Amino acid sequence: MMDWHEVLFFFEVLVGGLLAGLMYSLVAIGFVLIYKTSGVLNFAQGAMLLFAALTFVSLVNYGAPFLLAFVATFAIMIGLGFAIERTVLRPLVNRPPITLFMATLGLAYVIEGAAQLLWGTQVHRLDLGISDKPMEIAGLLISSFDLVAAAVAFGLVAALGAFFTRTRIGLAFRAVADDQFAALAVGLRLPRIWATVWAAAGFVALVAGLLWGARLGVQFSLSIIVLKALPVLLLGGFDSILGAVVGGLIIGASEKLAEVYLGPYVGGGIESWFAYVVALLFLLVRPSGLFGQKIVERV
Amino acid sequence: MSFFKFSKSASLAALLALSAFPAFADEQHFPLQSYRVGPYASGGTGFFGGFIDYLNLLNDRDGGVNGVKLTWSEGETQYEVERGLEVYERLKSAPGIAAWNPLSVGIAYAMLDRVAEDRTPLVTLNHGRTDTTDGRVFPYVFPLLLNPYSESSGIVNYIAERAGGHDKLKDLKIAVLYHGSPYGRETIPIYELLAEKYGFELSQIEVAHPGNEQQAQWQTIRRQRPDFVVLRGWGVMNPVALTTAQRTGFPADRIIGNVWSNSEEDVLPAGEAAKGYTAIVSVSAGTEAPVIQEVTEKVYGAGKGNLADKARIGSVYHNLGVVNGILNTEALRIAQERFGKRTLTGDEVRWGFEHLQLSPERVKELGAEGLFHSINVTWDNHEGEGLVAFQQWDGAKWNRISDWIAPDWALLRPIIEASSEAYAAEQGLKLRTAEDVDKVATD
Numbered sequence: 218m219m220d221w222h223e224v225l226f227f228f229e230v231l232v233g234g235l236l237a238g239l240m241y242s243l244v245a246i247g248f249v250l251i252y253k254t255s256g257v258l259n260f261a262q263g264a265m266l267l268f269a270a271l272t273f274v275s276l277v278n279y280g281a282p283f284l285l286a287f288v289a290t291f292a293i294m295i296g297l298g299f300a301i302e303r304t305v306l307r308p309l310v311n312r313p314p315i316t317l318f319m320a321t322l323g324l325a326y327v328i329e330g331a332a333q334l335l336w337g338t339q340v341h342r343l344d345l346g347i348s349d350k351p352m353e354i355a356g357l358l359i360s361s362f363d364l365v366a367a368a369v370a371f372g373l374v375a376a377l378g379a380f381f382t383r384t385r386i387g388l389a390f391r392a393v394a395d396d397q398f399a400a401l402a403v404g405l406r407l408p409r410i411w412a413t414v415w416a417a418a419g420f421v422a423l424v425a426g427l428l429w430g431a432r433l434g435v436q437f438s439l440s441i442i443v444l445k446a447l448p449v450l451l452l453g454g455f456d457s458i459l460g461a462v463v464g465g466l467i468i469g470a471s472e473k474l475a476e477v478y479l480g481p482y483v484g485g486g487i488e489s490w491f492a493y494v495v496a497l498l499f500l501l502v503r504p505s506g507l508f509g510q511k512i513v514e515r516v
Numbered sequence: 517m518s519f520f521k522f523s524k525s526a527s528l529a530a531l532l533a534l535s536a537f538p539a540f541a542d543e544q545h546f547p548l549q550s551y552r553v554g555p556y557a558s559g560g561t562g563f564f565g566g567f568i569d570y571l572n573l574l575n576d577r578d579g580g581v582n583g584v585k586l587t588w589s590e591g592e593t594q595y596e597v598e599r600g601l602e603v604y605e606r607l608k609s610a611p612g613i614a615a616w617n618p619l620s621v622g623i624a625y626a627m628l629d630r631v632a633e634d635r636t637p638l639v640t641l642n643h644g645r646t647d648t649t650d651g652r653v654f655p656y657v658f659p660l661l662l663n664p665y666s667e668s669s670g671i672v673n674y675i676a677e678r679a680g681g682h683d684k685l686k687d688l689k690i691a692v693l694y695h696g697s698p699y700g701r702e703t704i705p706i707y708e709l710l711a712e713k714y715g716f717e718l719s720q721i722e723v724a725h726p727g728n729e730q731q732a733q734w735q736t737i738r739r740q741r742p743d744f745v746v747l748r749g750w751g752v753m754n755p756v757a758l759t760t761a762q763r764t765g766f767p768a769d770r771i772i773g774n775v776w777s778n779s780e781e782d783v784l785p786a787g788e789a790a791k792g793y794t795a796i797v798s799v800s801a802g803t804e805a806p807v808i809q810e811v812t813e814k815v816y817g818a819g820k821g822n823l824a825d826k827a828r829i830g831s832v833y834h835n836l837g838v839v840n841g842i843l844n845t846e847a848l849r850i851a852q853e854r855f856g857k858r859t860l861t862g863d864e865v866r867w868g869f870e871h872l873q874l875s876p877e878r879v880k881e882l883g884a885e886g887l888f889h890s891i892n893v894t895w896d897n898h899e900g901e902g903l904v905a906f907q908q909w910d911g912a913k914w915n916r917i918s919d920w921i922a923p924d925w926a927l928l929r930p931i932i933e934a935s936s937e938a939y940a941a942e943q944g945l946k947l948r949t950a951e952d953v954d955k956v957a958t959d
Contacts, residue, residue, distance in 0.1 A: 226739055233731045330553070337824065338557030340755075340781040349789065351763050358738075360763040432759065433728050434785020437555040438752035441726060476732035486696035486722030488732060 229357045230477050231470055236363035238469020239370040240432070243425040244446040245453065245461035246373060247418045253394045253456040254414045255306070256314060260321040263443030264328035265419060269294055270426030274343050274435045275336040287423075294419030297328075302412035329440055341435040345427060366428050370462065373424060377417075377458055390414060394456065444489070448496035454509020463507060464496075471495045544581065544848060544859055546571065546588040547607035549618040554594035555726070556751055558781045559833050563619050564590070565822035566837020567844075569811045572820050574845060577810075581848045582857040587612075597622040601630075608634060612859040615639050615844055615869070621699045624657075631656045635957050636862030637847075637869050641840050642667075642775050642798055646702060649899040650936035651870065652947045656862075658869050660843055661798040661891060661902030662923075664702045665932065667775050668746075669923035670904040671796055672710045675744050675772065677918070686715030691742040693733060693757060695750045696724045699776075703748060709931065717742075727753025734764040747795075748774045754782035755790070762789035769794065769908075779832040783909045791911045798902050799839045799888045801914040803830035807838060807883030832914070839888050846882070847872045855956075863957035870895045870953055889920045895953040901925060 244266065251259040272293055276286035305320050349362040381387040392400040393410050401407060429439055453464025472488040472495070480487050505511050548567070551560035571586045580586050589610060591603030600623030604616070615637040618624055624640045628648075631638040632655070640648070640659045648657035662670075675690065676682040692707050694700035704720055711718035719740055721733050727749060734757075737745060745766065747757050754777045761771060773782065773795030780801075783790035803809065808830050815821050816829065828834055851860050851868025860868070872893040874882070879890055893900035903920035940947060 226735070230732065230735050233735060237729060237731055333553050333557070338553060338561060339825065339828075340558050340785055342785045342787055344787060349759055349763055351765050358763075358765060362763070432756070433752055434755045436752060436781075436785070437557065438726055438728055441555075442728070445729070473732040473735075477736055480722075480732070480736075484722060485733075486724040488729065489724035 225356050227474075229359075230473050232357055232359060233363070234470035234473030235466050236360070236367050236469070237473065238449070238465035238467070239367045239462070240363075240425075240428065240465075241445045241449045241469060242462045242465030243366070243370050243373070243421070243428060244442050245449040245465060246370075246377070246458055247421040247425065248446060248450055249456060249458050249461050250377075250414055250418045250421060253458075254390050255317075255393075255411055257306070257317045257321060258314075258455065259418065260318065260443065261301075261325040261328055262418065262422060262446070263440040264325040264332070265294070265297070265422040266426040266429065266442060267437065267440040268297070268328050268332040268426075269419065269423040270343065270430035270435045270439055271332050271336045271341070273423065273427060274341040274430065277343075278341065290423055291420060294423055295416040298415030298417075298419045299412045301415050302408060306411055306415075307408055325440070329437070333437070338437070341430075343427065343430040343435050345431045347431065349432075362432070369424065369428065370465075373421065374458055374462055386410075386413060445492070448492040450506070451493075451496035452499045452506055454506030456510050457506070457508035460506055460508030468492045468495060542580075542584045542859055543587050543612055544584050544614045545610045545612045546586065546614055546844065547603070547610055547616065548588055548590045549593045549600045549603045549607075549616070549620070549623060550590045551593050551595045551620075552590075553592065554596075556595040559751075559779065560595070560619065561823065562779070562781075562828060562831055562833025563837040563840070565828070566834040566839075567617065567841045568822040568837075569815050569834075570807075570838045570841025570845070572815045572822070573807075573811050574841075576814060576818065576820070581845050582852050584848070584852070584857060584859060586845070593618070593620065593623065595620055595622075597626050601626055604630060608636075613862055614848055614860070614865050615862075617641070617840060617844065619643075621645070621702075625698075628654070628657065634862065635866070637866045639840070639844065639869075641836065641843070643699070646706075647932050647935035647939060649897060649932050651894070651896040651898045652949075653936040653940045653945060654898065655870075655948060655952075656866055658893065658898045660872075660893070660898075660900055661839075661888065662775060662904060663899045663932075665706045665928045666899060666902070666923035666925065667796060667904070668703045668706045668710065669925075669928060670921055671746055671772055671774065672707075672714065672716075673921055673923065674796070674904075674906050674918060676714070677921070679743075682714060688744065689717040689719075689740065689742040690744050690746060691737050691740060692718070692720045692746045692748060693730075693737070694720060694722055694748040695727060695753055696722045697750070699750065700748055706928070706931070707746075709927075713927065723749070723753055723757075726751060728756055730756055730760045731763075734760045734766065737761075737766060738764045743770065745771045746774065747771050747777045749777040749782070753777075755785035758783065758786035758789045758793060762786075768792040772796070772906075778907065778914075780828075780914075781833075788911070790909050792908065794906050794908045794917065795914075796904050797832070797907050797916075798904050799832070799836045800886060800905065800916055801830060801832045801835055801907065802886075805835075805884055805887040807842070807887065808835065810883060811838060835887060839884065842882055842884055843872065843874075843891065846874060855958075861956075861958055867953065867956050869893060869898070872900065895948070895950060 247262045273290040347365050351358040449464040449468050453460025472492045475491040476488040550564040593600040617639045624644050638657045642662045644659040646663045646665045648654040649663050769792035778795035847868035851864050855864045874891050876890045889903040891900040906918040907914040908917045
C-alpha cells in the first residue's frame with residue numbers, strides 16, 4: 218500500500234520545482250526578448266540582472282523610497298539599453314551571430330565590473346516585504362514568496378503578450394523578428410527598435426533581479442543565474458516567451474524530482490547538470506525547442 | 517594632467533616596473549593573492565583588509581617587527597586557481613618573502629609543490645588540506661588554528677553539549693549539508709567516523725555549486741527530520757540554506773554552521789530566517805578586543821584603514837584577517853629571536869611558524885583576548901590545537917554562546933597521519949623527524 222506521506226511529499230517536491238522553474242523563466246524571458254528581435258543570444262542578461270538589483274538596493278540604502286528607487290533603476294536600465302545598442306550592436310550590424318554573441322560575453326564582464334566599481338562588492342539584503350514563510354495548502358507546504366514570484370512571472374508574460382499584440386511598437390518588434398530586411402523596407406527604424414528591446418530586457422532584468430536578490434541577497438552570484446536560464450531556453454526555444462515559461466516549469470520540476478529521487482543513488486548535487494540532460498534530450502527530438510520557430514533556409 | 521606630465525609619470529612608472537621589487541634592508545614582504553572583485557569579494561576584502569590593517573598597525577606603532585618593516589603587494593585572483601598561480605609566479609621574486617596567505621583551498625592545493633620547492637611557508641588559516649597538519653610530510657604548509665577535521669569534531673562536541681552529553685548523541689539524527697566542491701567533500705569521511713564512534717544517525721547531502729537552489733535538499737531534510745543540520749557552505753550557499761530552511765519549516769537554531777558559514781555576509785541577506793542560527797568560530801567577531809580598538813583608533817584614525825566601509829571593522833572576516841596578521845608576525849618575531857632581527861628567509865620563517873606557541877597570556881598581551889584562545893604549533897603539528905567557540909546570530913549581531921571547546925585531536929591524528937603518509941609514499945617523500953626542524957636554509 219502506498220504511503221500517503223510519500224505521495225504528499227512527491228507533490229510537495231513537484232510543486233516546489235514548478236515554482237522554482239518560474240523563477241528561472243523570469244531570467245529566460247529577458248534572453249527571449251532580445252533573441253526574438255535581433256537574433257542575438259545576450260549572455261550579458263545575468264550581468265544586467267546583477268547591475269539592476271545592485272543599483273536598486275544601493276539607491277534604497279542611500280535612503281531612496283522603494284518606488285523612486287525602482288523608477289530610477291528602470292531609467293538607468295533604459296539608458297544602459299540605449300548605450301549598448303549605440304556602442305556595441307550598431308557597430309556590429311551584419312556581423313555573424315557568433316561575433317554578436319562574443320560581444321555580449323564581453324559585455325557581461327564589463328557590466329559586472331562596472332557594477333562592482335560603482336556600488337562595491339558587499340552583499341546586500343533586499344527586503345521586498347514578501348513573507349518567505351511556508352503556508353500549508355491541501356497538506357502541502359508551499360512558500361508564499363514562490364507564489365508571489367509565480368504571479369509576477371505570469372503577470373510579466375501577460376503584459377509582454379499584450380505589448381506584442383496590442384501596441385504599435387510591439388507589432389514593430391514582431392515584424393523585425395519575422396524579417397529584418399522586410400521591416401526595414403517598410404520603414405521601421407531598426408536601431409530604435411533594438412534600443413527599445415534592450416531597455417525592455419533591462420526592465421525584465423530589474424524585476425528578475427529584485428526577486429532573485431530578495432531570495433539570494435544582492436551579490437555577485439546573481440550574474441550566474443544565467444546558467445539556470447540556459448536549459449530553459451534550450452527546452453522552450455530561444456524566441457518564445459511561452460516557451461520560456463513552459464521550459465521553466467519542466468526544468469524546475471524535473472531537476473527537483475531528480476535531486477530528491479535519483480540524487481541519493483549517485484552522490485547527490487545533480488540538479489545543476491540534470492537540467493541540461495533534460496534540455497539536451499528535448500533538443501534531440503525538437504532542435505528548435507518546444508515552442509521555438511523552425512527555421513527553413515534555402516541553401 | 518597635461519600630456520607631458522602624463523608622459524613623465526608614465527616613464528617613471530615604467531622605470532619602477534623595470535626595477536620591480538628593489539631590495540631594501542630590514543623589510544619583510546607579504547605577497548597577497550587577494551580577491552577584491554568577483555563572487556567572493558566580500559570575504560576577500562574583509563580578510564585581506566584586516567591583515568593589512570594589522571601590518572599597518574605594527575609599522576606605525578612599533579616600526580614593524582623589531583624594527584623590520586612589513587611590506588606587502590597584492591595580486592587579484594578572483595578566487596580562481598589559475599589566477600592565484602599566476603600571481604604566485606609574478607610575486608615570488610620579491611625579496612624577503614615571509615609567507616603566502618591565499619585564503620583559498622584551491623589555490624593552496626595548487627601551491628603545495630611550489631612552496632616546498634621555494635621553501636616558503638603557506639598559511640591556510642582555518643582551511644586547507646587537512647593532512648597538511650602533519651609537519652612530517654608538509655614542512656611548509658600551516659593550516660593554523662583549525663583544520664576541517666577538527667572543525668567537524670568541534671561541531672559534534674558542541675551538539676553533544678547541547679544534547680546533554682556525548683552519550684546522548686546516539687539518539688540523534690544529524691544531517692550535513694555540504695558544498696559540492698573538494699572543500700565541501702573534505703569532511704565526508706570524518707563525519708562518518710564520528711557517527712560510527714558516537715552512534716548518531718548521519719546523512720550527508722550535497723548542494724551543487726554555487727548553491728543558489730536548495731529546495732530539493734531541504735525537502736529531503738524535512739522528510740528525514742534530523743535533530744540538527746550542519747551547514748558546510750560557502751558564499752551564496754549559506755543565506756540560501758537559511759532562507760530555504762525557513763521555507764521548509766526547519767528551525768534556524770538547529771542549524772550549526774561551519775567556519776566558512778559564520779560571517780555577517782552569510783546571515784544578513786537571509787534576514788529574519790537567520791535569527792537563532794549558530795556557527796563555529798576560531799576567531800570571534802566584535803570590536804571589544806583591544807587590538808581591534810587600536811586598529812580602529814590608530815590605523816583608521818590616521819586614514820590608513822584598508823576597509824572601504826568602517827562599519828565592517830570587527831566583522832568575522834576582518835577579525836580573521838587581523839588574527840592572521842598576528843599569527844604571521846608572531847612567527848616572524850619568534851624566528852627573529854633565533855636568527856636575528858633582520859630580513860629572514862622563507863625557511864627561517866618556516867622555523868618560526870613551527871615554534872608558534874602563543875599562550876592565553878601572550879594572546880592577552882597582544883590585545884587579542886577573546887578574539888582567539890591560543891595556539892601551540894609544533895614541528896609535526898602545524899594546526900596548533902586551536903580551540904573553537906560558537907556564536908549565535910540575533911538578527912543584528914553575533915553573540916558568543918559557548919566557552920572555548922577542544923576538538924577530539926586524539927581521535928583525528930591517526931586519520932591525518934594515515935592520509936599524509938599515503939601522500940608521502942605516493943610522492944616519494946621521506947618523513948621528517950625532529951632533527952630536521954633546525955636544518956634551515958639561509959638563502
